Amino acid sequence: MLNIEIIKAKQLKDKPDSNALGFGNFFTDHMFVMDYHESVGWHNPRIKPYEDLHLDPSAVVFHYGQEMFEGLKAYRRKDGEINLFRPDMNGKRLNNTNDRICMPQIPVEDFVQAVRTLVQIDASWVPSEEGTSLYIRPFVIATEPTLMVNPSKAYMFMIILSPVGAYYKEGLNPVRIYVEDTYVRASKGGVGEAKTGGSYGASMIAQRNAKKEGFAQVLWLDAIEHQYVEEVGTMNIFFKIRGKVYTPALSGSILPGITRDSVITLLKSWDMPVYEERISMDDIIEASKNGDLEEVFGTGTAAVISPVGGIHYKGLDFVVHGNEIGPITRRIYDTLTGMQYGDVMDDFGWIKTI
Numbered sequence: 383m384l385n386i387e388i389i390k391a392k393q394l395k396d397k398p399d400s401n402a403l404g405f406g407n408f409f410t411d412h413m414f415v416m417d418y419h420e421s422v423g424w425h426n427p428r429i430k431p432y433e434d435l436h437l438d439p440s441a442v443v444f445h446y447g448q449e450m451f452e453g454l455k456a457y458r459r460k461d462g463e464i465n466l467f468r469p470d471m472n473g474k475r476l477n478n479t480n481d482r483i484c485m486p487q488i489p490v491e492d493f494v495q496a497v498r499t500l501v502q503i504d505a506s507w508v509p510s511e512e513g514t515s516l517y518i519r520p521f522v523i524a525t526e527p528t529l530m531v532n533p534s535k536a537y538m539f540m541i542i543l544s545p546v547g548a549y550y551k552e553g554l555n556p557v558r559i560y561v562e563d564t565y566v567r568a569s570k571g572g573v574g575e576a577k578t579g580g581s582y583g584a585s586m587i588a589q590r591n592a593k594k595e596g597f598a599q600v601l602w603l604d605a606i607e608h609q610y611v612e613e614v615g616t617m618n619i620f621f622k623i624r625g626k627v628y629t630p631a632l633s634g635s636i637l638p639g640i641t642r643d644s645v646i647t648l649l650k651s652w653d654m655p656v657y658e659e660r661i662s663m664d665d666i667i668e669a670s671k672n673g674d675l676e677e678v679f680g681t682g683t684a685a686v687i688s689p690v691g692g693i694h695y696k697g698l699d700f701v702v703h704g705n706e707i708g709p710i711t712r713r714i715y716d717t718l719t720g721m722q723y724g725d726v727m728d729d730f731g732w733i734k735t736i
Contacts, residue, residue, distance in 0.1 A: 384416075384427045384492050386499055391431035400509045403547035405684065406517065410504040414496045414541040418486055424539070427496065429503055432542065442524035442534040450479040450578045451521035453683045454640075455546075456501045456736070458510045459724035464501065464736040467722050469494045471640045476520065478638075479576040484533035485522055493520070494734075500541050501736055513548025515722075517684075549685045554715060556691025556705055557598035559614055561663060562588045563696070567613060567635075569605035574612075574635035582616065589615065597694060599680070603663065605635065611661045617680035617688060618642035622710055623669045624676070626655040633660075641681040645714055647730060654710070663695060670700040677708030686722075687715040 391411045398408045409432055416427040443449045452472045457465045473493035480487055497518060501508070508516040520541045524534030565588040568574025573581055588600045599615035611630050613619060618639040620629045627649055632638050649656045669675040670693070678690035691705035702708075720726025721733055 384495055386414075386496070387426075387428040388499075388503065389428060389430045390503075397507065398545065400511045400514055400545070401547070403509065403514060403545050405546045405549075406519075406544050408545055410507040410516075410543040410545070412500060412503050413543075414500045414539075416496070416539045418537040418539065420486075420535045424486065424488065424492075427492075429500055435538075437525060438527035440527040440529055442526050442528065445529060446524070446531060447578070447580050448483055448485065448524035448534055449522060450476065450483060450485065450576065451519060452476050452479075452577060454497070454518045454520075455683060455722070456508050456516040456518060456543075457722045457724070458508045458515075461724070462510075463724065464505060464508050464516075465722060465724055466497065466501070466734040466736065468640055468644070468732045469497050469734055471643070472497075472520070475577065475638065475640065476522075479578060480522065482573060482576040483578055485524070485537060488522075488539060496520075496539075496541055498734070498736055500543065504543055505736070507543060507545050509545050511548070513550065515546055517544045517546045519544065554687075554689060554707055554712070556689040556702070556707055558596070558692040558694065558699075559599045559601045559690055560592040560595065560597035561601045561603065561693060561695040562592070563603055563608045564588075566605040566608075567602040570634040572635060575632065575637055577637060585616075599688075601693065609662050609664070611663065611666065612636050614680040614688075614690070615682075617682035617685065620645065620677075620679050620681065621661065621666060621669075621675065622677035622708065624674045626657060627710070628657045628659065628661055630661055631658040639681055639683075641683060641686060641718070644718060644730075644732065645681050645687075648714060648717060649710075651729075666693070667695060667700065670702070675700075675702060677711050678702045679708075679711045679714075686718050687711060 413432045473490035477487045526534040526536040592600045602612040604610040680688040689707040689711045693700045721728045
């Protein structure tokens with residue numbers, strides 16, 4: 383267990399209007415910081431006022447991109463209590479990413495303790511309006527001042543908090559997605575299965591181009607054949623075909639989403655067949671033409687579930703479920719968000735109350 387020093391802010395910020403939060407625009411009064419050096423390990427865990435960082439210009443993070451981040455949320459229940467959703471899974475995924483890019487492990491119990499303690503300190507920032515939440519951003523950066531291309535000897539683990547608005551202000555409406563067959567998000571052997579900033583930076587050009595054409599998200603294909611489905615935007619993707627649900631297998635280039643895992647577990651508990659396997663665009667288009675493509679949806683922390691109403695591929699548009707949200711998509715969304723806000727019974731032990 384961490385012995386966390388708590389340094390309270392002397393002057394608290396004015397809280398923003400909960401109806402105009404957006405995403406990641408405002409930050410709470412405090413942040414968590416813990417240092418690492420290879421000679422002593424992780425040390426000096428503390429919660430301090432939110433403030434600027436002071437880093438040497440030669441810090442490894444700036445030059446060789448040795449950094450990672452996570453994302454989860456805290457939810458205000460109707461009774462005023464605060465829920466976290468599967469924070470231990472974020473801690474495990476953090477360590478998988480750290481291992482991939484040669485950064486030190488953080489014990490999962492320490493990760494969860496740090497998250498819980500910081501949210502407790504800034505609990506008044508958890509909004510209560512429908513659909514709002516407190517976004518939690520843990521991250522690790524390499525801080526050793528050197529230009530040598532080696533894993534850093536020093537790191538900082540930090541957590542910051544941001545109250546965020548409802549993802550769907552006007553209801554859960556399906557989106558149109560563009561199948562990207564020029565740029566690639568990740569390849570096997572790369573860092574696609576890790577949550578590191580380089581993967582996201584490389585994806586921005588395709589996302590920008592898709593938005594210019596009026597599409598909400600990019601559907602990524604594999605890096606070799608440009609034929610097999612991988613992710614949609616920054617989310618995992620699911621297809622319901624002839625009563626069965628399919629999602630790409632975690633083959634090394636796909637991020638193991640926590641919402642993805644939760645959806646698979648839910649569907650199996652409902653006796654819905656779920657298959658994790660390679661899915662080609664040819665199969666998706668054939669299913670659409672035959673009327674067998676029943677529902678498509680993305681899964682992720684920010685949106686939870688994002689229904690897809692249309693797919694644009696090689697100049698052609700394919701409509702999904704009449705551009706309306708499907709029954710399974712709706713049921714999954716209602717169940718998961720219901721658990722997160724304390725309105726639906728959690729039968730899986732996913733919810734941790736602060």
